[in-house]
Amino acid sequence: MKLLRYGPRGQEKPGILDQDGAIRALPADLGDIAGDLLSPEGLAKIAALDVTTLPKVDGAPRIGPCVTRTGKFICIGLNYSDHAAESNMALPAEPVVFGKWTSAIQGPNDDVEIPRGSEKTDWEVELGVVIGTPGRNIAKADALSHVAGYCVVHDVSERAFQLERGGTWDKGKGCDTFGPIGPWLVTADEVGDPQKLGLWLEVDGHRYQDGTTANMIFDVATIVSYLSDFCTLEAGDIISTGTPKGVGLGQKPPVYLRAGQTVRLGIEGLGEQAQTMVAAA
Known part of the structure; x- marks a missing residue:
């Protein structure tokens, strides 16, 4: 999977790249690409999604840092x-x-x-x-x-x-x-x-x-x-x-x-x- 964060600085939202290279919005209830979502269990939740059913992100938004809340x-x-x-x-x-x-x-x-x-x-x-x-x-x-x-x-x-x-x-x-x-x-x-x-x-x-x-x-x-x-x-x-x-x-x-x-x-x-x-x- 290719995970990313998109949107204005400080307002990024989590997304995933589909097979055609389009950005799809991840469900808000999963949280941001950080912490527990990076665990095997968290990544398994993303992998279980049908990416083709996720909403496409319009246009060409700014791409933010691919992870957040980095401690070190x-x-x-x-x-x-x-x-x-x-x-x-x-x-x-x-x-x-x-x-x-x-x-x-x-x-x-x-x-x-x-x-x-x-x-x-x-x-x-x-x-x-x-x-x-x-x-x-x-x-x-x-x-x-x-x-x-x-x-x-x-x-x-x-x-x-x-x-x-x-x-x-x-x-x-x-x-x-x-x-x-x-x-x-x-x-x-x-x-x-x-x-x-x-x-x-x-x-x-x-x-x-x-x-x-x-x-x-x-x-x-x-x-x-x-x-x-x-x-x-x-x-x-x-x-x-x-x-x-x-x-x-x-x-x-x-x-x-x-x-x-x-x-x-x-x-x-x-x-x-x-x-x-x-x-x-």
Whole structure:
């Protein structure tokens, strides 16, 4: 299933994509795409619906973040060996963990703001993992059963804030609008093996990133299990799993985003995003 949320910012409603690519409204009594609805039982209720009988959504509404009420937005750094090399950083012995503030979350096609004082705003296409079944100290063998589904994440990053302002990555990762997610939450049963997905990103039509999740250093199951040793993973938590080579920092010379540019990115089977870069007020 491809689940989504549509409508004006802050007024999104839950929906599902039908076989023809049309948005259908989910029944209001199911609630939003969050919490218990992401559990196996909640997803089973949606799967039991006859999608063809649900009302079609007219026009082309704004697509919002594909999940809501996210408690934690956890990111994994340097998780592709080619990206670590272009960043001139050693391969990690354990997953590199940092966070984005949940205020960074926005719809997949909303404008991305270049923060005031930014000189090095960069791009990163990433596979997002959305937790459905809460858990702590999860065994690797059981990890994927805790995943509700997957989505495209744009891990927008301000490199000077990240690397030159005291060494705490979060301040360069969690700026407002720096976490577009969606367009859809594709349920785990439809995705199958998350380590066989192509992912790409273009700036103004120039393709900079073109990789595959097969090249992750730490796969999704390892990441979910690892993180659960340090905190309880809860329904609606998002894990962004790292980016392949081709970021702006890795170009020679480096290339960074400017207001007016358009970024397009996507992951095989999970849809595409497109954002216009704008200067923050």
